[in-house]
Amino acid sequence: MTEQIARNEKQLGAILRRARRQADLTQGALGSRIHLRQATVSRLEAGEPAVQLSTLMAALSALDLELVVRPRSKSSATEIADLF
């Protein structure tokens, strides 16, 4: 299961939340590792669209995760449309 797909911010947030819990960290603990407030981690995990890229990358880094970009696999409905 160690490979999770994210096509929007919410999915990404959910993945991060799972990973953080698996690492047995609180939002505060993760935040202090990467110099971000607990509140900011909360927003990231909530999937708010306007969080900054640096916030995401820092969290990934602290959780020892990496990002892979690849062509969409099966294209399961809801394309660009559901972004608006």
Next chain:
Amino acid sequence: MTEQIARNEKQLGAILRRARRQADLTQGALGSRIHLRQATVSRLEAGEPAVQLSTLMAALSALDLELVVRPRSKSSATEIADLF
């Protein structure tokens, strides 16, 4: 080669630029698909850390790409350190 790893904003930007060119799109063309200005696409591809997550996801979507989050493979040097 259809699977590229990004551990920071710059790598991510570079991947997006390659993908866009491969799709034979200009920044302006991509931007208009996702309702973002050419200048914003430029910042994204430049790897500026403060662009928003929504900008990234929209671009991925328009390029028919998806994001995969997974444990870091080989851990090739430069960890959290190079974020600061």
Next chain:
DNA sequence: TGGCAATATACGTGATCGCGTATAAGCATG
């Protein structure tokens, strides 16, 4: 059920977003 840790949300602040618009700098191809 009570109490504590964890998470979500709030306020004011300075910085920076993406916007529209515009232009400068880079590049190719003729």
Next chain:
DNA sequence: CATGCTTATACGCGATCACGTATATTGCCA
């Protein structure tokens, strides 16, 4: 070269970031 297309950068603007700090809400387990 020169011309046109592409990309980078600039201005002012309203919105929203992450910040520090603080509190409300939630969840869990004794």
